[in-house]
Amino acid sequence: MIRKCLFPAAGYGTRFLPATKSMPKEMLPIVDKPLIQYGVEEAMAAGMNNIGIVTGRGKRALADHFDVSYELEHQISGTSKEGMLKCIRKILNECTFSYTRQREMKGLGHAILTGETLIGQEPFGVILADDLCVGEGDGVLAQMAKIYAKYRCSIVAIEEVPHDEVHKYGVIDGSELEDGVYVISDMVEKPSPEDAPTNLAIIGRYILTPDIFDVIRETPPGRNGEIQITDALQIQAKRNMVLAYRFKGQRFDCGSVHGFVKATNHFYEIWKQNEEQV
Ligand code: G1P
Numbered sequence: 462m463i464r465k466c467l468f469p470a471a472g473y474g475t476r477f478l479p480a481t482k483s484m485p486k487e488m489l490p491i492v493d494k495p496l497i498q499y500g501v502e503e504a505m506a507a508g509m510n511n512i513g514i515v516t517g518r519g520k521r522a523l524a525d526h527f528d529v530s531y532e533l534e535h536q537i538s539g540t541s542k543e544g545m546l547k548c549i550r551k552i553l554n555e556c557t558f559s560y561t562r563q564r565e566m567k568g569l570g571h572a573i574l575t576g577e578t579l580i581g582q583e584p585f586g587v588i589l590a591d592d593l594c595v596g597e598g599d600g601v602l603a604q605m606a607k608i609y610a611k612y613r614c615s616i617v618a619i620e621e622v623p624h625d626e627v628h629k630y631g632v633i634d635g636s637e638l639e640d641g642v643y644v645i646s647d648m649v650e651k652p653s654p655e656d657a658p659t660n661l662a663i664i665g666r667y668i669l670t671p672d673i674f675d676v677i678r679e680t681p682p683g684r685n686g687e688i689q690i691t692d693a694l695q696i697q698a699k700r701n702m703v704l705a706y707r708f709k710g711q712r713f714d715c716g717s718v719h720g721f722v723k724a725t726n727h728f729y730e731i732w733k734q735n736e737e738q739v
Contacts, residue, residue, distance in 0.1 A: 463606055463668065464511045466504035466586040467579065468497065469572035471517030471563040476716055485520045487590045489715070492728045494548075496715055497523060500590040501552055507602035509586050510556045513579030515572050517563050527558045568687025573669070574677040582671045584609065589665025591716035593724050594618075597709040601666050608642060608706050609668045615697055616704045618666035619643075620712060624654050630662035631691035633705045641707040645698045650684040650691040661705065663691065664712050673697060 474486025481489070487497035501512055516523055526549075537543050563575040573587060586602050594601040605616050619633060631650050635643035647658050667690070676693045683689040697703050713727065714720030 463507070463509055463584050463586055463609065465513060465580055465583065466501075466507070466509035466511070466588060466602070467513045467515065467573065467576040468500060468588055468590060469515045469563075469569060469576070470497065470520060470523060470590060471515055471566065471572055471575075473566070474716075477718075477721075483519065485516075485522055486716070487520075488522050488526065489721070491593060491715065491721070491724050492732045493545075495526060496593060497590045498526070498549070498552070499593050500588040501527070501556065502548075503594065503596075503600040503602050504586060504588060505552065505555060506600040507586060507606045509602065509606075512556050512558050513576050513585075514558065514560050515563050515576045515579075516560050517566070524558070524560055527553065527556075529553065566687075568682070568685070568689055570677045570680055570688035570690040570693050573690055574674055574688070577674045580671065580674075584613075584668060584670050587665075587667040587669060591714065592665030593713040593715045593720075594664070594666065594708070595711045595713075595727070597711075599709075601708045601710055601712075602668075604708055604710075605666060605668050605706055608704065612642075612702065612704060613670075614702045614704060615670050615673060615694060616668045616706050617645075617663045617694065618708045619661045619705045620664055620707065621660055622662040624657070624660050627652055627654055627657040627660055627662060630664075631689070632657045632659060633661050633663060634658035635661075635705055638704070641709075643705040643707075645694070645703045645705050648691050648695040648698065650689045661707070663705070664708075666708070670697075670701075672701075 474481035488495040559579045634647040635645040680693040683692045713724035
């Protein structure tokens, strides 16, 4: 059973300026919930109630969100608005939150290594909150935890993307082990379409075994001069099995305006149905 989930959340969110000038991008709301809360709920649904967040400068709103707000709660107590905080209270009752700061932005691999102090020597999930996922049945991380229980190795979530978009992602190659599960033979971070081995793109969900930390330490900077988790996983895949899992469900790239609006429309429909039932 995997207990911990790490959220790299130190990035600047430059694609959403000026909205993210003084507000963490993870706090951008999709309808009435910030992006990071969707991620934490997905981790909880996978049984990972021990949440580690890698933050940076200007990210204090994240820690405040996952804490009690006495003044606010006192103000709305006994009113019809009280129910609106119910879902966050459930999270606070069931999860623990720990934080560490990444002082320099040196890539996703570096962010994950910064989280080592929160994880220690156990397997863990990773959620990039910009990738908002809606699972079919189980949430995506819960689907991956089931695969982990069977194979006990690092796993990345993948989806097929159009060929002209492979340059935005880590891309894998591999052989299919069972329906939707691939043994990775190659991985490339943000390849040009000519260099991409396939159009199977990594999305922001990982399950990693703790030996990944030592591997990241020896991974040289790659694409954009940053320490890439894709490169570290490629090294790990040469030593042990690393799997890619084509998840069942839908992903919204909320790091882009296009994906953000699509996610908003999707969750607005759900919100509307709930409103109508009340
Ligand atoms: C990161 C990873 C990339 C992955 C992507 C998923 O890139 O480096 O391999 O495909 O997340 O969202 P970023 O989008 O942070 O540039």
